[in-house]
Amino acid sequence: MKDGELDSVDRAILYHLQQDARRTSSNDIAEQLDLSPSTVRTRLNKLEESGIIRGYHVDIDYDLAGYPLYTKIICTAPVPERDTLATKAREVHGVTAVREIMTGKRNVYVNAIGKTHDDLNRIASELDELGLDIVDEQIIRDEYVCPYHGFLETDEAPDGDESDEESE
Known part of the structure; x- marks a missing residue:
């Protein structure tokens, strides 16, 4: 994967992680994209190693945590x-x-x-x-984070091709 060159599978994985990374497993994403869990895990590892995924962050309600x-x-x-x-x-x-x-x-x-x-x-x-x-x-009264829908706006659609698994 070259910098900035994500295919539709990578973009779809990022989209699903943005919705709720803590409660979204590679199995969940694989099911949504009609891929194998190992393909999703391999893609996730590459996204992490390349620095595209920099971390998984918790969304805190600071007011409820005692910091109004x-x-x-x-x-x-x-x-x-x-x-x-x-x-x-x-x-x-x-x-x-x-x-x-x-x-x-x-x-x-x-x-x-x-x-x-x-x-x-x-x-x-x-x-x-x-x-x-x-x-x-x-x-700030409150701040909301939402997934970037542009990861799903493309002519390419995840096609379930798992050939990446064998070549990796």
Whole structure:
């Protein structure tokens, strides 16, 4: 598999995993795609080894977990330092996600949680000390993740051809 060259089977596997990776087994996916479980496991291993699947993440309701303040902190970082600062931001206690943005001045988005406003102030101060310029902070009510339906939008359809098994 070359970078960015997923066939319809790989895309369908990714789609099904995005729906609920924890409760979706290779057997479940195989049944949906009319493939053998070993073909799906082989494909999953390749997707993981290539870095396309970077991990399996839990979706947490932070409010129910006792962290009622969920915020997005929008920052500006000098472009040559953006990746370094984004990596350092991930180490700040309370930070749950960091996104690097390729365009504009608002080029680092940090998601963070806290129990109190003091927690959020501490996180903001630590980000500032790293060299990130905070330009906006937003309290998030909730965030929902959904599968990318584009993995299923193609002229190719999984055809149940299991020839990949024998060639791997």
